[in-house]
Amino acid sequence: MSRGSRYTVPFHRRKEGKTDYQMRRGLILSRLPRIAVRGSLKHMTVQLTSADVVGDKVIASAHSKELIKSYGWEGGCGNLPAAYLTGLLCGSRAAQKEVKEAILDVGLRSPSKGARIFAVLKGFIDAGIEVSYDEGIMPSDERIEGKHIAQYAAGLASSDKELYSRMFSEYLSAGLPPEEIPKHFFSFKERIVSSSKD
Numbered sequence: 001m002s003r004g005s006r007y008t009v010p011f012h013r014r015k016e017g018k019t020d021y022q023m024r025r026g027l028i029l030s031r032l033p034r035i036a037v038r039g040s041l042k043h044m045t046v047q048l049t050s051a052d053v054v055g056d057k058v059i060a061s062a063h064s065k066e067l068i069k070s071y072g073w074e075g076g077c078g079n080l081p082a083a084y085l086t087g088l089l090c091g092s093r094a095a096q097k098e099v100k101e102a103i104l105d106v107g108l109r110s111p112s113k114g115a116r117i118f119a120v121l122k123g124f125i126d127a128g129i130e131v132s133y134d135e136g137i138m139p140s141d142e143r144i145e146g147k148h149i150a151q152y153a154a155g156l157a158s159s160d161k162e163l164y165s166r167m168f169s170e171y172l173s174a175g176l177p178p179e180e181i182p183k184h185f186f187s188f189k190e191r192i193v194s195s196s197k198d
Contacts, residue, residue: 027051027105033059033094034105035124035131037087037117042078046090046120048102059097062090071195073188074176080139081146081185083116085192087123092196094129101130114139127196146181153178 027034028051036047047061064086067073076082094102104121111117118137122144125131142148156164157179168178176184 027103030103032101032103033099035087035090035102035121036105036107037120038107039083039116040078042076044077044083044086044116044120046086048090048094048099059099060090060093062086062093067188071188071191073184074174075146075171075181075184078116079146079149080116080119080143081149081181083119084123084144085185085188087120088127088189088192089123090120091124091127091129092192094124095127096196099129104131104133111137113137114143119144145185150179150181153181 033048033050036049038045044064045061046063048059049056050059051057064077064082066089067077067082067085073082073085102124104117106117109117113136118133119139121131121133122138125133153164153168156167165172171178171181
């Protein structure tokens with residue numbers, strides 16, 4: 001263990017690798033609600049939070065599981081289309097609570113260009129929330145719509161049927177051929193947008 005007059009013990013959450021306090025301070029000083037995006041391999045969690053002395057207050061939230069339970073999404077919940085739709089859902093809820101502007105909180109991860117976190121951000125922006133960002137980091141519209149999955153599935157179906165049925169077993173068992181993901185995406189997006197207007 002380090003010793004000496006200059007040594008200071010890091011904060012508890014910094015030691016556990018949960019919070020970057022320097023970045024958090026900058027986000028809080030912006031005085032804007034934060035879009036906190038956290039993802040696992042299979043799901044995405046999105047929360048719009050505001051800092052308070054007692055603790056963070058959640059203004060709006062959405063989880064990719066809701067896409068299946070409440071809206072009938074038949075695709076995977078850990079891919080780019082699902083990340084976008086989860087962001088759109090949370091952004092629509094935030095817009096209903098009259099949130100106009102927010103800032104993205106990426107957490108401790110170093111996101112890469114076109115990552116799922118930026119698909120979530122695109123969903124927020126399309127819901128009408130103003131967020132400053134660099135256009136170069138966004139995934140392309142084709143990837144957000146799932147066209148890359150559909151193209152890969154179509155190529156695999158013609159070359160290796162066994163691998164195709166094994167890789168897309170969840171899609172096929174749900175009754176959604178992976179080639180139809182873009183079509184399913186658009187109908188699902190319309191459902192979220194129309195439900196947010198009610």
